[in-house]
Amino acid sequence: MAKAKTLYFCNNCGHQSGKWIGKCPSCGEWNSFQEEVISKPTNKDAGNIDLIKSVPTAVQDISSGNEKRINTKSVELNRVLGGGLVLGSVVLIGGEPGIGKSTLLLQVALNMEGKRILYISGEESQQQIKMRADRIGIRNTECYLLNETFTDSIFKHCKKVEPDLVVIDSIQTLHTDIIDSSPGSISQIRETASQLQRYAKSSNIPVLLIGHITKDGNLAGPKVLEHMVDTVLQFEGDRHYGFRILRSVKNRFGSTSELGIYEMQSNGLREVLNPSEILLSNREETASGVAIAAMVEGQRPLLIETQALISTAAFGTPQRSSTGFDLRRLNMLLAVLEKRSGFRISSKDVFLNIAGGLKVDDPAIDIAVAAAIISSLEDVDIPPNICFAGEIGLSGEIRTVSHVENRISEAEKLGFEKIVLSKYSLKNISNKNYKIEIIPVRKVKDLVEVLL
Ligand code: TYD
Ligand code: MG
Secondary structure (H helix, E strand, O other): OOOOEEEEEEOOOOOEEOOOOOEOOOOOOEOOEEEEEEOOOOOOOHHHOOOOOOOOOOHHHOOOOOOOEEOOOOHHHHHHHOOOEEOOOEEEEEEOOOOOHHHHHHHHHHHOOOOOEEEEEOOOOHHHHHHHHHHHOOOOOOEEEEEOOEHHHHHHHHHHHOOOEEEEEOHHHOEOOOOOOOOOOHHHHHHHHHHHHHHHHHHOOOEEEEEEEOOOOOEOOOHHHHHHOOEEEEEEOOOOOOEEEEEEEEEOOOOOOOEEEEEEEOOEEEEOOOHHHHHOOOOOOOOEOEEEEEEEEOOEEEEEEEEEEEEEOOOOOOOEEEEOOOHHHHHHHHHHHHHHHOOOOOOEEEEEEEHHHOOOOOHHHHHHHHHHHHHHHHOOEOOOOEEEEOEEOOOOEEEOOOOHHHHHHHHHHOOOOEEEEEHHHHHHOOOOOOOOEEEEEOEHHHHHHHHO
């Protein structure tokens, strides 16, 4: 009898080795190699998919035309995908357990009236999915559920059903008999994903894949999985809030800076079309340490509340804590405020919080953070009708940011009366008829004058 062939794979990057090694030569991770039983494919056409006979063609002879897209009937998902689901594309959606990945895709499947959808689950039984479907509401009468994890049977069912869209929950449950290792192992994920990729490309049917993530927030499975698929979306959110954010991490057919916002409710996910309303908490009561930032995520303006609390440190070393904002950036802003405007903050505890459980990395939020800190330190309220957008440099200068006009119009739309901007932003504004008052500032010192 032939000996079973085994190989070792790195859990982190998928690097392959004939023997066990302690440190991965490819990604440098320690103790990440796992043994997997491999038997080489005997037939050359793994997965029985007809491969396209390809011929080299000159670039100018290829008809460009826009990629054909399917409308998913979900405004947020369409936006994140760059305008709809491209035919023949493979989209991977990753997220923590219980965040709502299955709910999101089932809801999309149930809402796409007039399209035939095959929802394949290896995680839940048909009854469980039906119970969830009843909660969400069934609009599409051509949504088929299938409990299957063996890829060959999946492709046979696909041939019979002829769906317009295939959903797979999840890639970690699939297996193929070409490889002997257990479902969820690196070689299985790699092989089943590449079969699905070939299926999507040859049949022009889009495939939505759900993927688990590991405890440090990366997609479980080899990095090659992310390289193989066309689009990687991340579904994230703070479990203590109802809000969920769908973010595009990689997109071959659109921008990666787009963002979709959902709210988890008892009957599924609700699309949040005007996020600023929920991100600004009760604005009637003013309090010190609260400033509103006019930020932009992707192309989308959002007004968001930043809260700071400064108090005298009880122990020798003051605490610096930040939720939703980079701690190193906070430390830098504190240093700039101390050095350039003479505030004594180094002996104080500083807590910073971005409302709504959002994580932001738009530099335009800098001056709102600085304003919240100054407001809390001096204990003066910032009027509720004022918002901020600008980046702070190391010398205390306030720099201009992108999409200035977007930010101004959004603030105006939400009823703000004043917006504080960098002086250098003024020349990027072509429309001079804003009702909102624009307050230009050049240095942190000017910002202090506006506030105090
Ligand atoms: P689920 O889609 O199963 O998460 P994932 O597939 O990412 O693991 O979502 C599970 C959570 O969503 C669960 O804790 C219950 C909640 N939920 C609602 O609040 N309302 C609903 O209508 C549904 C279907 C789920
Ligand atoms: Mg699930």
